[in-house]
Amino acid sequence: MRVAFDPGPRDGAPRIQRLHEDGSPAGAPEALPDLAAVAALEKAEAPRWVFARARTYRRLLAAGVGAPVGVGRAHDVELVEGLLVAADGRFGQPHGLAAAVARLHGRTPDPDPPAVEDGPPALFDTAAPGDELADVVAVHAAQQRVLAAAGPGMRLLAAAESAGMLVAEEMTAAGLPWRADVHDRLLVELLGPRPVLGGRPPKLAALAEAVDAAFGRPVNPDSPAEVLRAFARAGHELSSTRSWELKQVDHPAVAPLLAYKELARLHSAHGWAWLRSWVRDGRFRPEYVVGGVVSGRWASRGGGALQIPKAVRAAVRADPGWRLVVADAAQLEPRVLAALSGDHALAPGDEDLYTALAAREFGGDRAKAKLALLSAMYGQTSGGAAVLLATLRRRFPAAMAFVEDAARAGEEGRLVRSHLGRTCPPARPGHEQPAAARARGRFTRNFVVQATAAEWALVLLAELRGQLRAAGSPAELVFFQHDEVLLHAPAEVAEETVAAVHTAAATAGRRLFGDSPVRFPMQARVVEGYDER
DNA sequence: CGTATAAGCGCC
DNA sequence: AAAGGGCGCTTATACG
Numbered sequence: 001m002r003v004a005f006d007p008g009p010r011d012g013a014p015r016i017q018r019l020h021e022d023g024s025p026a027g028a029p030e031a032l033p034d035l036a037a038v039a040a041l042e043k044a045e046a047p048r049w050v051f052a053r054a055r056t057y058r059r060l061l062a063a064g065v066g067a068p069v070g071v072g073r074a075h076d077v078e079l080v081e082g083l084l085v086a087a088d089g090r091f092g093q094p095h096g097l098a099a100a101v102a103r104l105h106g107r108t109p110d111p112d113p114p115a116v117e118d119g120p121p122a123l124f125d126t127a128a129p130g131d132e133l134a135d136v137v138a139v140h141a142a143q144q145r146v147l148a149a150a151g152p153g154m155r156l157l158a159a160a161e162s163a164g165m166l167v168a169e170e171m172t173a174a175g176l177p178w179r180a181d182v183h184d185r186l187l188v189e190l191l192g193p194r195p196v197l198g199g200r201p202p203k204l205a206a207l208a209e210a211v212d213a214a215f216g217r218p219v220n221p222d223s224p225a226e227v228l229r230a231f232a233r234a235g236h237e238l239s240s241t242r243s244w245e246l247k248q249v250d251h252p253a254v255a256p257l258l259a260y261k262e263l264a265r266l267h268s269a270h271g272w273a274w275l276r277s278w279v280r281d282g283r284f285r286p287e288y289v290v291g292g293v294v295s296g297r298w299a300s301r302g303g304g305a306l307q308i309p310k311a312v313r314a315a316v317r318a319d320p321g322w323r324l325v326v327a328d329a330a331q332l333e334p335r336v337l338a339a340l341s342g343d344h345a346l347a348p349g350d351e352d353l354y355t356a357l358a359a360r361e362f363g364g365d366r367a368k369a370k371l372a373l374l375s376a377m378y379g380q381t382s383g384g385a386a387v388l389l390a391t392l393r394r395r396f397p398a399a400m401a402f403v404e405d406a407a408r409a410g411e412e413g414r415l416v417r418s419h420l421g422r423t424c425p426p427a428r429p430g431h432e433q434p435a436a437a438r439a440r441g442r443f444t445r446n447f448v449v450q451a452t453a454a455e456w457a458l459v460l461l462a463e464l465r466g467q468l469r470a471a472g473s474p475a476e477l478v479f480f481q482h483d484e485v486l487l488h489a490p491a492e493v494a495e496e497t498v499a500a501v502h503t504a505a506a507t508a509g510r511r512l513f514g515d516s517p518v519r520f521p522m523q524a525r526v527v528e529g530y531d532e533r
Numbered sequence: 534c535g536t537a538t539a540a541g542c543g544c545c
Numbered sequence: 546a547a548a549g550g551g552c553g554c555t556t557a558t559a560c561g
Binding site: 220222223224225226244245248264265268269292293294295297299300301302303304305306307374375377378379380381382384385442443445446447449450482 | 547551553554557558
Binding site: 224225240241242243261262265266269270297304305306307308309310311332333450481482483484 | 539540541542543544545
C-alpha cells in the first residue's frame, strides 16, 4: 500500500490518498485530523509514503510525528523526478513538483522555485498553492509507469534515493554530538587564546610576523598576489602559492608561511566563528542535500559538514553512557569497479585491497597500488601513473576496459550511467574541442564508479536504517560522508550496532550486484571520540 | 555598498 | 615531481 500525503497549509488539515502500487487511486482523498494521525497510520499499515519533497518529511519530524522512528518507507516525488529527467538526457532541467505537473500536461516547465528556507510558515504556505495532493498523486502515478518500464535497477535507485531522504532528514534532526568545550580547547592549543576584539590569534600573528621578517617587509600571507610578488622579488618565480609548490622553494619565508596557511584555514573555516554559528545545544546540525552532487553523492549546506578536518574531530564525542560507532567502507570505489566490470581478481576478498594488490603487482608498495587504481578511476596520466596503469591494464583488462569505455563515451559526447541507472549530465556545447573532450572523458570515467559507489552507500544506509527500526534500536544515524557512517548509540547496544553495520554492508552488495563474489567490507569501531582509532 | 569570481584547501 | 574525479567554504580582489 502507498499513501500520498499533503501536509496542507499551516493551519489547514493534512490530507492523504491511498494508492495502489502502480500509483492509481485506491480511494478518495481523506482529511486527517492532524499530523499525529500519520504516526497512527504508519503503525497500523506501514505504507510507502509518497511525499512531494524532503521538506514534507521535515515538517512531520518537526511536529514530532512518529518520533523517534519516523516513517518506514517513502517515495520522494521530486528526487525521483530528478532521476527520471536525467535518465532522459536532460539532467538539471526543472524537476520540482510544479515542473513535473507541467510536463504531464505537455507544457514547458518553468524553472524550479528556489529552495524555501526555514522561516515563518507563511513563506512556505504561499509557495505551494493549489491542490498539492492531486499533483503528488498524478506525478507519482506517471513516475510509477516510467519506473515499471525502466527496470529493477531504476526502481531500486528510486527507493534508495527516497530512503536517503528519510535518513538525511532524521540525521539533521538528530545532529552530530559536538563538544564545544573540547573544540575550544583544541583551538586554544593550536592558535593560542581567542582574540577578544577579533584579529589574528597569537600563534597566527607570530607566524605572520615571521613571514614579514623573512621577506624583510610586510607581506599579507592571506593574499596570494602579494605572496607571489614577494617571492618574485626574492628571485623565485612561482605560478601559484599552492602548498606543494611552496614546498619546492628554498627561502626562509616558506616554513612560517606554510604553517600560517594551515592554521589560518583552521581558524577561518572551523574556528570560533564556526563553532558559534553551527553548534547549538551540543549538536552540529548541517542540512544534507540528497542527490546534491551529480554523481548522486550527498551535498550539504551549512558548516561544511562533509569537510570536517581531522584536526577538530576530537570534538565529536558521544554523550555520557553512549558511544559512537564509526564505520567506513574499505576501498569502496575499486571494489565497485571490480563488481561493475566483472574483473573479480581485482578484489579477491575482505583484506585491504591496496595491500593485496601491492603484494602481487607492485613489490609490496601500497602507495603505488593505490595511486595506480585511483589514476585508473580518475583518468590521471602523469606523475608516474602511466607505468602503473600499464601494469593494471595487463593484469585487469576487463576493469581497465570498463573505465576506458566510459571515458570514450564521454569524449564522444555520449551519456553514461551508474549500475542502477543514474545518468550523467549531457555534454555541453564545445565538448568537441580536444581539451574539453578529454575533460569530459575523465568526468564520465569517474562518474560510473563514483555514482555506483554512491548508490551502494545509499542502499547501505537504507538497509542499516531498516535493521535498526526493525530491532527497535535506540541507535541513531548521526553522520554520513560518502563512504563513512557515524551512529550514536547507548554503550550497551554498541556492539549489536556494529553487527548491524556489517549485515547492512553485505546486504547492500547483494542488492546491487546479486551473487557477485566481490565483497564490500566495512571497518567499524566503537569509540567515545571521532578522533580515536 | 553588495555581488561575482578566482585562489586555495579541507573532505571523500 | 607535480597533478586527475566530486564537492563547500573563506578570503582577497575586481567590478558595477
